[in-house]
Amino acid sequence: MLVLNYSHPLTQEQRTQIAAHCGVSSLEVRDLLAQIDRARPLADIAQELANAADLTPEAWQTTPIILNPPALAPVALALVAELHGRCGGFPTMLNIRPVAQSVPTRYEVAEIVNLQTLRDAARGRRI
Helix, strand or coil: CEEEECCCCCCHHHHHHHHHHHCCCCCEEEECCCCCCCCCCHHHHHHHHHHHCCCCHHHHHHCCEEEECCCCHHHHHHHHHHHHHHHCCCCEEEEEEECCCCCCCCEEEEEEEEHHHHHHHHHHCCC
16 A cells, blocks of 8 residues: 655554555555645646656556545646546545544544545535
8 A cells, every 4th residue: 555645744653544445454545735836837747746646657556545635636636637547537535634632733544535435425416
């Protein structure tokens, strides 16, 4: 299982939560910088972010990938579109949320969302 992390570094606790959600004993996490120049076209940025993962065309299509997207929504959406093209479908992604009433604020893995499954279910609701 490969986690492409374009957000804050994942804690050991979060890594353990991801592994438990996925039912795996080990993860490979690639921390990838997502600081971008907003004056540049999103398509170029998305391509560069995907290239930073350093995967072959075969690996994009065969490696089980979980995406921790960049926090900036337009960049995240452009990256998802780029990954869809490379993988042949939508990626699975992390949903990380604050732990209620934690002081200082801590974050936990709320769920792992298969975006392709969401898309397929939505397709059935198309009228």
